[in-house]
Amino acid sequence: MNYFRYKIIEPNGVISSGIVKLPYEEADSALAHLERQGATALFVKKVGPVGRLLLALASFRLKKKIDRPFQSEFLANISLMLSSGVTLTAALEEIAESSERPDFRADIKDIIMMIQGGATFSEAAEHYPHIFPETVLHLIKIGEETGKLDRTLMDASEHLKRIQNIISDTKQALMYPCFVFLAMGGGLIFWFYYVVPKIVSLFEEMDVSLPQITIMLIRISDFVQSYIVEIMLIVALFVLLIFSAYRKSRKMKQATDNLILRVPVLKSIANASNLAFVTEYLSLLLNVGIDIMQSMNILKESISNEVYRQKLAEVKAAIGRGEGISGAFKRARIFPPFVVRMINVGEQSGSLPEQLSRIAEDYRRKLAMLVSTIGKLIEPAVLVVAGVIFAIIVGGLFLPIYDLIGKISG
Numbered sequence: 001m002n003y004f005r006y007k008i009i010e011p012n013g014v015i016s017s018g019i020v021k022l023p024y025e026e027a028d029s030a031l032a033h034l035e036r037q038g039a040t041a042l043f044v045k046k047v048g049p050v051g052r053l054l055l056a057l058a059s060f061r062l063k064k065k066i067d068r069p070f071q072s073e074f075l076a077n078i079s080l081m082l083s084s085g086v087t088l089t090a091a092l093e094e095i096a097e098s099s100e101r102p103d104f105r106a107d108i109k110d111i112i113m114m115i116q117g118g119a120t121f122s123e124a125a126e127h128y129p130h131i132f133p134e135t136v137l138h139l140i141k142i143g144e145e146t147g148k149l150d151r152t153l154m155d156a157s158e159h160l161k162r163i164q165n166i167i168s169d170t171k172q173a174l175m176y177p178c179f180v181f182l183a184m185g186g187g188l189i190f191w192f193y194y195v196v197p198k199i200v201s202l203f204e205e206m207d208v209s210l211p212q213i214t215i216m217l218i219r220i221s222d223f224v225q226s227y228i229v230e231i232m233l234i235v236a237l238f239v240l241l242i243f244s245a246y247r248k249s250r251k252m253k254q255a256t257d258n259l260i261l262r263v264p265v266l267k268s269i270a271n272a273s274n275l276a277f278v279t280e281y282l283s284l285l286l287n288v289g290i291d292i293m294q295s296m297n298i299l300k301e302s303i304s305n306e307v308y309r310q311k312l313a314e315v316k317a318a319i320g321r322g323e324g325i326s327g328a329f330k331r332a333r334i335f336p337p338f339v340v341r342m343i344n345v346g347e348q349s350g351s352l353p354e355q356l357s358r359i360a361e362d363y364r365r366k367l368a369m370l371v372s373t374i375g376k377l378i379e380p381a382v383l384v385v386a387g388v389i390f391a392i393i394v395g396g397l398f399l400p401i402y403d404l405i406g407k408i409s410g
Contacts, residue, residue: 003047004030008039019047021113033116066104066131068164075136076157082150089115107131120144134298135159135281142288152288159284163277166364170273173371177265180382184389191393193228196221199397213396254306261307265378269370274308275335276363283356292319308334325352335359 004027007017031044066074074095081091089112096108107128114124122141125132132140136156143152200218203210210218224231245252260266281302285295296316303309311332318328326344329335335343339359346355 002030003051005043005045005047006030006034006041007043008034008041011038015042017043021110029117068160068167071131071133071136072157072160072164074131075153075160079150079153079157082153088121088149104131121149133160133302135285135302138285138290138298139288142290155284155288159280162280162360162364166273166276166280166367169364169367169371170269173269173367173374174266176374177378180378184382184386188389189224189228189231192217192221192224196393196397197225199401203400210400211396213392214400217393217396250306254310257305257307265374265381269367269374270305272363272367272370274303274305275339276360276367277303278308278312278334279356279360279363283353283360286356287353292325 002025003019003021005017005019007015009015027044027046030046031041034041034044077095078088078091081094082088086094092108092112092115096105096112099105099108111121111124111128114127115121122137122144125137125140139152139156139159140149143149146152196217200221203214246256247253257270260270278299281299282295285298286292290298293316296312296319300309300312300316303312311334314332315325315328315334318331319325323331324344325347326340329343330337330340342355342359343352346352
């Protein structure tokens with residue numbers, strides 16, 4: 001994309017001038033583009049390097065990530081308009097004009113300019129990865145090559161919807177245990193900061209002899225009262241550091257993901273989520289004709305779990321050595337035996353994408369079932385942990401009271 005100064009006579013006879021950004025290298029091409037819209041060009045000149053730098057800095061903006069539901073709706077709308085006979089540029093113009101996001105509207109208009117300048121849709125879309133993920137780019141290229149762009153765009157839209165459902169179900173399943181343990185932590189702080197001091201003051205007034213467990217609870221309560229602000233800051237800083245390290249350090253992420261895959265309930269959620277993700281992606285990529293090695297590359301880069309990323313790298317290496325797909329998955333121990341057998345059947349019969357699609361559907365159902373039953377799965381463990389903790393607290397606080405009542409009765 002380059003900037004051009006221009007002066008034109010518009011179709012209504014008005015003379016206008018300014019600077020326009022166009023996907024051309026020569027001023028003659030920019031002139032032809034301006035006159036294509038019915039204007040008469042009086043002057044067109046390419047802006048020099050210094051001017052381009054200043055204009056680029058003036059128009060610089062951070063690329064805001066487009067969420068999957070928005071991407072899915074955007075691709076579905078283009079597909080519907082293309083299948084109705086609307087041209088690609090007209091469909092993009094209609095979507096840009098109806099969008100309420102100025103950044104998205106500007107990006108789509110730039111894509112339209114590139115297409116009008118001779119670029120293909122996939123070539124223009126490659127410059128905007130925040131709108132078009134790598135998988136979608138491959139589907140667009142295949143759609144252009146086969147002449148079925150409307151169909152591949154709809155496939156991409158449906159794929160993004162399914163991936164979003166997998167991620168949403170996973171987050172929803174993990175939300176309950178996080179909320180439970182956060183509530184337990186808040187309850188403990190409330191007891192030690194507010195309840196325990198009230199009861200301790202009663203013990204001091206009555207001059208009651210205290211057992212060791214009560215003395216320990218009083219010391220914890222004194223510590224919490226003295227350093228409540230510092231405790232909150234340290235906890236917040238610790239969570240922030242862990243979150244930052246998880247995002248920036250691959251080793252930290254791998255250790256965390258490995259730990260999640262060992263905790264009983266979290267293991268079920270993580271496995272169902274990641275296996276649904278793997279089979280969904282692989283089924284789509286193989287179904288549209290992308291070869292297995294390229295599909296494994298895309299899949300390995302798309303998955304967020306580092307443990308599964310490493311296993312997929314092992315699968316890719318095994319396939320590269322000439323091993324069968326089912327054998328490579330069996331060696332990497334990604335899927336349970338019955339799933340490997342299904343992959344083997346699909347590999348032998350030439351129906352691997354269909355088999356993977358069935359497996360993906362099965363894991364999506366398992367994940368949805370986990371979301372609906374997560375409370376029942378975690379409730380027994382929560383009750384045991386909470387019961388033991390609060391039994392210690394209540395026992396330590398009320399044993400002296402029972403002794404006091406016994407002395408008064410005596």
